[in-house]
Amino acid sequence: MQPPRRFRWGFVILALVLVALIAWLTQCHEETKPKGRPPVAVTVAPVIVQDIATSMSALGAAQAWQGVLINPQVNGRLTYVAREGDDVRKGALLVQIDCGPYQAALTQAEGALRRDQAILAGAQRNLARFQTLLAQNSIARQTADDQAATVKQDEGAVLADQGAVAAAKVNVGYCRITSPVDGRVGMRLVDPGNIVSTGLTTGIVSVNQIQPIAVVFTIPQGDFQRLSTVSAGFTRPLTVEAFSQDSGAPLGSGELIVADNHVDQTTGTVQLKARFANDARLLWPGQFVNIKLMLETLHDAVTVPSAAVNQGPNGPYVYVVGPGDKAIDEPVKVVTTEGATSVIQGGLSAGQLVVTDGQMSLKRGSVVRVRQGAAPAGAGGRGRGAPGGGGGAAARGPGA
Numbered sequence: 001m002q003p004p005r006r007f008r009w010g011f012v013i014l015a016l017v018l019v020a021l022i023a024w025l026t027q028c029h030e031e032t033k034p035k036g037r038p039p040v041a042v043t044v045a046p047v048i049v050q051d052i053a054t055s056m057s058a059l060g061a062a063q064a065w066q067g068v069l070i071n072p073q074v075n076g077r078l079t080y081v082a083r084e085g086d087d088v089r090k091g092a093l094l095v096q097i098d099c100g101p102y103q104a105a106l107t108q109a110e111g112a113l114r115r116d117q118a119i120l121a122g123a124q125r126n127l128a129r130f131q132t133l134l135a136q137n138s139i140a141r142q143t144a145d146d147q148a149a150t151v152k153q154d155e156g157a158v159l160a161d162q163g164a165v166a167a168a169k170v171n172v173g174y175c176r177i178t179s180p181v182d183g184r185v186g187m188r189l190v191d192p193g194n195i196v197s198t199g200l201t202t203g204i205v206s207v208n209q210i211q212p213i214a215v216v217f218t219i220p221q222g223d224f225q226r227l228s229t230v231s232a233g234f235t236r237p238l239t240v241e242a243f244s245q246d247s248g249a250p251l252g253s254g255e256l257i258v259a260d261n262h263v264d265q266t267t268g269t270v271q272l273k274a275r276f277a278n279d280a281r282l283l284w285p286g287q288f289v290n291i292k293l294m295l296e297t298l299h300d301a302v303t304v305p306s307a308a309v310n311q312g313p314n315g316p317y318v319y320v321v322g323p324g325d326k327a328i329d330e331p332v333k334v335v336t337t338e339g340a341t342s343v344i345q346g347g348l349s350a351g352q353l354v355v356t357d358g359q360m361s362l363k364r365g366s367v368v369r370v371r372q373g374a375a376p377a378g379a380g381g382r383g384r385g386a387p388g389g390g391g392g393a394a395a396r397g398p399g400a
Contacts, residue, residue: 039367
């Protein structure tokens with residue numbers, strides 16, 4: 001006896017429902033299954049071991065190595081002033097003051113000296129005769145003693161005349177003022193024909209020595225000890241380079257010669273002075289410049305691009321490309337930064353790859369992919385540790 005047709009169709013419908021339910025559950029399971037994150041595109045650079053020169057940067061100002069402001073030491077009419085902008089040698093005439101009155105005073109003093117010298121000579125001859133007569137008991141001792149006193153008086157007069165002559169010569173010399181240094185004449189402040197006096201303090205003209213020239217700059221007191229150490233207590237000269245504030249062009253190289261003898265308590269800085277030969281005259285008194293003070297060369301230093309160093313709550317760190325092209329955050333200690341290069345102490349070794357771009361999308365364990373066409377930065381730099389291949393995985397250093 002065959003089962004009813006209605007019963008058979010019920011089994012068929014139930015089977016179809018079960019198949020649809022299984023298919024739906026399978027699809028939902030596939031949709032809810034977590035998919036792996038795609039690799040993060042990054043730019044990498046190798047860790048390089050190399051020698052690197054360290055330096056300090058500062059803002060400096062050029063000033064004359066020696067600057068002289070000429071003020072008069074006698075009163076009189078100004079007859080000559082050196083031409084503005086001239087280069088003068090030491091001893092060259094800068095200022096001339098009418099010395100007629102002082103020359104006349106010198107002549108008078110010399111005349112008085114000669115007169116008193118003649119009077120002294122006569123008194124000395126009389127004293128010699130009186131002493132001879134006294135030895136013969138021909139005159140009283142009082143007469144000889146009076147003549148000796150007269151000689152002493154005349155000697156005093158001659159001495160006073162000699163002082164007057166010397167003073168007059170000094171005044172005559174003050175009428176002619178010469179340059180005490182090799183330098184360049186500035187703008188004159190008083191024109192010839194004016195009357196000048198010893199009360200003038202603003203000067204007649206100035207001379208600045210610009211070859212060599214000085215550059216003064218300051219460093220924070222926190223860097224002073226390091227600077228003193230690398231310069232052996234400022235007994236070893238350090239190279240100083242000056243650059244234009246406008247274009248960044250180099251303006252010359254000099255040597256650090258002196259550090260001030262105190263820390264400025266108002267600013268917490270120490271003033272330093274460097275000497276530049278300034279042969280090309282690119283530095284000018286009063287000019288502001290950027291200073292780079294070379295300190296020392298660190299040999300076999302572990303370096304990475306500064307862009308690879310990130311700041312976290314526990315300090316600086318870098319992302320290292322580890323086995324399986326996975327990023328691993330590695331804590332580092334930055335010794336110093338020179339331009340776009342950072343010197344690292346510990347934590348890294350030569351040949352490792354560090355991420356220089358794309359860190360914002362990374363976390364520990366993220367899979368990375370080196371961007372196509374982006375060669376590892378620094379692979380062509382000097383030093384040891386540049387990788388020879390293009391593989392993404394690199395040997396891990398300590399802490400991998």
